[in-house]
Amino acid sequence: MIRVAAALSLAVLAAPAFAGPLPSWNDGESKAAILDFIGASADPDAEGYVPPEDRIAAFDNDGTLWAEQPVYFQFLFALDRARALAAADPDWANTPTLAAAAAGDVEAVLAGGEHALLEIVTATHSGMPVEVFIGLVAEWFASARHPTTGKPITEMVYQPMLELLDHLRAHDYEIYIVSGGGADFMRAFAEEVYGVPPQNVIGSQGEVRFEIVDGVAEVVKDPGIAFIDDKGGKPVGISRHVGKRPVFVAGNSDGDLAMAQWAAAGEGPRFVLFVHHTDAEREWAYDRESMIGRLDAALDAAAAEGWTVIDMARDWARVWPE
Amino acid sequence: MIRVAAALSLAVLAAPAFAGPLPSWNDGESKAAILDFIGASADPDAEGYVPPEDRIAAFDNDGTLWAEQPVYFQFLFALDRARALAAADPDWANTPTLAAAAAGDVEAVLAGGEHALLEIVTATHSGMPVEVFIGLVAEWFASARHPTTGKPITEMVYQPMLELLDHLRAHDYEIYIVSGGGADFMRAFAEEVYGVPPQNVIGSQGEVRFEIVDGVAEVVKDPGIAFIDDKGGKPVGISRHVGKRPVFVAGNSDGDLAMAQWAAAGEGPRFVLFVHHTDAEREWAYDRESMIGRLDAALDAAAAEGWTVIDMARDWARVWPE
Numbered sequence: 011m012i013r014v015a016a017a018l019s020l021a022v023l024a025a026p027a028f029a030g031p032l033p034s035w036n037d038g039e040s041k042a043a044i045l046d047f048i049g050a051s052a053d054p055d056a057e058g059y060v061p062p063e064d065r066i067a068a069f070d071n072d073g074t075l076w077a078e079q080p081v082y083f084q085f086l087f088a089l090d091r092a093r094a095l096a097a098a099d100p101d102w103a104n105t106p107t108l109a110a111a112a113a114g115d116v117e118a119v120l121a122g123g124e125h126a127l128l129e130i131v132t133a134t135h136s137g138m139p140v141e142v143f144i145g146l147v148a149e150w151f152a153s154a155r156h157p158t159t160g161k162p163i164t165e166m167v168y169q170p171m172l173e174l175l176d177h178l179r180a181h182d183y184e185i186y187i188v189s190g191g192g193a194d195f196m197r198a199f200a201e202e203v204y205g206v207p208p209q210n211v212i213g214s215q216g217e218v219r220f221e222i223v224d225g226v227a228e229v230v231k232d233p234g235i236a237f238i239d240d241k242g243g244k245p246v247g248i249s250r251h252v253g254k255r256p257v258f259v260a261g262n263s264d265g266d267l268a269m270a271q272w273a274a275a276g277e278g279p280r281f282v283l284f285v286h287h288t289d290a291e292r293e294w295a296y297d298r299e300s301m302i303g304r305l306d307a308a309l310d311a312a313a314a315e316g317w318t319v320i321d322m323a324r325d326w327a328r329v330w331p332e
Numbered sequence: 333m334i335r336v337a338a339a340l341s342l343a344v345l346a347a348p349a350f351a352g353p354l355p356s357w358n359d360g361e362s363k364a365a366i367l368d369f370i371g372a373s374a375d376p377d378a379e380g381y382v383p384p385e386d387r388i389a390a391f392d393n394d395g396t397l398w399a400e401q402p403v404y405f406q407f408l409f410a411l412d413r414a415r416a417l418a419a420a421d422p423d424w425a426n427t428p429t430l431a432a433a434a435a436g437d438v439e440a441v442l443a444g445g446e447h448a449l450l451e452i453v454t455a456t457h458s459g460m461p462v463e464v465f466i467g468l469v470a471e472w473f474a475s476a477r478h479p480t481t482g483k484p485i486t487e488m489v490y491q492p493m494l495e496l497l498d499h500l501r502a503h504d505y506e507i508y509i510v511s512g513g514g515a516d517f518m519r520a521f522a523e524e525v526y527g528v529p530p531q532n533v534i535g536s537q538g539e540v541r542f543e544i545v546d547g548v549a550e551v552v553k554d555p556g557i558a559f560i561d562d563k564g565g566k567p568v569g570i571s572r573h574v575g576k577r578p579v580f581v582a583g584n585s586d587g588d589l590a591m592a593q594w595a596a597a598g599e600g601p602r603f604v605l606f607v608h609h610t611d612a613e614r615e616w617a618y619d620r621e622s623m624i625g626r627l628d629a630a631l632d633a634a635a636a637e638g639w640t641v642i643d644m645a646r647d648w649a650r651v652w653p654e
Contacts, residue, residue, distance in 0.1 A: 215572055219564065220568055220594065229567050241542075245549070249551040268549065275549040
């Protein structure tokens with residue numbers, strides 16, 4: 011009841027008076043396909059009807075709901091936290107990778123590849139109860155700014171996608187975020203920014219352990235990665251968490267291809283959407299050659315399967331919230 | 333909306349005309365404590381008020397929502413499946429443990445301890461897409477009978493607990509099952525029997541993998557156990573899945589103690605309930621010495637912490653649904 015009410019109020023806020031649904035989307039094939047699918051799925055007399063309990067939607071986060079350039083925002087958090095930890099304890103940055111992170115030397119860190127990233131995530135995302143970590147991330151979001159636009163990080167979200175989330179909720183869809191980003195990291199902002207509560211966030215997982223700390227029961231974040239929610243991990247994460255295939259999925263990179271294939275292979279109506287970053291002027295333009303958010307195999311698959319590919323420059327009248 | 337409507341209709345079915353809430357509970361301290369807590373948690377003017385987004389309830393399954401004697405019902409499924417697999421392929425039961433399982437020799441299997449159980453679960457719960465497995469379990473439930481009462485397995489649930497679930501839902505609680513049983517196994521019946529949808533089932537997890545099988549994308553169950561949702565695994569499972577501590581938890585064994593401690597240590601009002609099996613006449617009587625559902629350390633903790641312990645013989649006017 012509460013969640014429905016919240017969804018309705020968000021929808022009202024997002025839609026200017028007299029505007030139709032998805033006001034920040036330009037009229038065209040993409041918008042029409044989305045509206046047709048969602049409308050039919052909620053219409054018991056339509057061929058494309060989907061029973062309410064099966065109206066599961068899964069959205070990638072980085073590059074699909076908010077920007078991911080020039081680097082994933084969680085990486086910015088890790089660098090800021092590395093700097094803070096090194097400032098508090100000069101012995102903290104005791105490896106070249108951690109020293110580069112503490113110095114904010116993005117290129118040096120990226121040159122270290124996945125091993126360096128893992129080292130930094132481990133050192134900056136563990137050693138405290140989950141709830142303390144979520145609090146640290148929330149605190150960071152309160153002041154963090156995007157390195158090139160200067161906007162608050164939480165405003166680097168796509169207005170058209172916020173409207174799509176509202177439109178789905180207004181048609182009784184249950185929305186999950188399914189991201190390679192850390193679940194605990196995303197839980198610090200997903201409810202406020204997207205209206206997606208913590209229990210609807212599926213993401214990568216660090217190792218955790220139950221422990222009585224000074225007489226208080228805690229779930230504590232340990233070093234190490236327990237689960238990577240990317241590529242084949244996305245259908246696995248959804249299967250474990252939701253227990254059924256989504257009927258509506260949205261992604262923007264090859265990391266979302268397995269999720270798209272798995273959703274599309276289910277029985278009955280399915281909708282697969284990929285965001286193609288074609289807008290260097292208002293956002294960024296990148297696809298097959300990008301190190302971040304590479305869209306290559308999935309772009310071919312979308313063409314072959316007839317999935318909806320959003321051309322950001324063409325399909326979105328507006329990219330960012332006011 | 334749909335979920336609320338379903339909850340309301342369940343509540344109506346469960347409550348005879350003119351009866352108050354929890355009609356199958358005898359009046360007394362336990363019932364009063366439950367009603368007081370839930371009522372206050374939904375009353376903005378009460379000291380015990382809990383905001384709706386924090387009204388998370390976690391229920392153990394075996395021994396808390398349904399019976400667990402003489403053995404866990406999932407074990408009965410595994411034995412039936414072992415018999416079917418051995419009948420279809422005489423070479424299937426190629427180890428003493430699998431042969432014992434296929435012969436339904438419970439004692440021989442239990443004598444093999446955890447290793448034997450793991451071997452049987454691995455052999456009977458893997459090698460197919462998750463959805464096929466859930467279908468097999470649902471098929472089994474359609475005809476499975478309890479070995480001593482002869483009732484359908486799905487009627488071995490506790491009527492007072494069904495009423496408690498309804499009462500919580502009527503006060504906008506989100507209910508999760510948090511069980512050592514397999515998540516995929518429970519998803520085959522939790523919605524029908526408890527009104528708990530698949531995405532609100534947290535349980536033990538087998539290994540799974542994404543795979544394109546004959547051109548179709550599938551999540552396939554592999555041999556091996558990925559996660560045991562018992563003892564310290566329960567708070568870990570809830571933290572990963574829900575992202576916050578429950579305010580209301582119910583269990584019946586030492587396997588639920590960590591979950592109870594973790595929930596109780598959260599800020600604000602909390603309610604911890606343990607079912608004590610004291611009713612040899614209508615159900616079973618067991619606690620500190622039982623191999624299944626041992627309630628020993630948690631019984632001491634409940635007394636020390638002032639948690640509510642349900643004395644089944646005293647507190648429940650009725651045990652089973654009509």
